[in-house]
Amino acid sequence: MANPPSPLLLALREGTHASHKRLEQRLPFFSEHFDLNAYRQLLAAYLGFHAPLELALADHQPTQRHKAPALRHDLRALGLSDAELAALPLCGTLPAIDDEASALGVMYVLEGSTLGGQVLKRAMAERLGIDSDSGAAFLDVYGPLTGAHWRSFLDRLAQAALGTAAEARTVQAAISTFDCFEQWLAARRVLAH
Numbered sequence: 001m002a003n004p005p006s007p008l009l010l011a012l013r014e015g016t017h018a019s020h021k022r023l024e025q026r027l028p029f030f031s032e033h034f035d036l037n038a039y040r041q042l043l044a045a046y047l048g049f050h051a052p053l054e055l056a057l058a059d060h061q062p063t064q065r066h067k068a069p070a071l072r073h074d075l076r077a078l079g080l081s082d083a084e085l086a087a088l089p090l091c092g093t094l095p096a097i098d099d100e101a102s103a104l105g106v107m108y109v110l111e112g113s114t115l116g117g118q119v120l121k122r123a124m125a126e127r128l129g130i131d132s133d134s135g136a137a138f139l140d141v142y143g144p145l146t147g148a149h150w151r152s153f154l155d156r157l158a159q160a161a162l163g164t165a166a167e168a169r170t171v172q173a174a175i176s177t178f179d180c181f182e183q184w185l186a187a188r189r190v191l192a193h
Helices: 007-026 036-056 068-077 082-087 100-128 143-159 164-187
Strands: none
Touching (some): 036 100, 100 143
């Protein structure tokens, strides 16, 4: 039987609900004109956000949870050269990661997105004809370990000994992550209108 959600998880869900919903509604995966070129542009923007954010999280997150390598693999599979990958712009406005509390908030957003990737993986296979070898590795970045990785992250949240102020920083960092990501994607002009 699953453990009940931790107070921190509940606070994160409640605190990020509006930001999460707003971004989800603007993501173009199910837009009428979303094609392979739009997908490639979207993944390039995702890499521009994930790569610097994972560097900022280096002291808090193990490298096996990094998504940037899968994004690079996908972009190569979709035709980008190493030189083109190296030339992609990187996001300069990232959520602040000052301590474990704020790192947990950022990771909540990144780890949670892997669950949505499972739905997108199937949809993009059907819509664009791609799989993990041909451009959709990012959507299934943990493969069969997706559920186990999510549960281990939930355990980390549950075991975090955060006071009220630190918990508030965790929630604020998660909100900031959603907001920074949305602003970056909007600046890259890859969101649905």
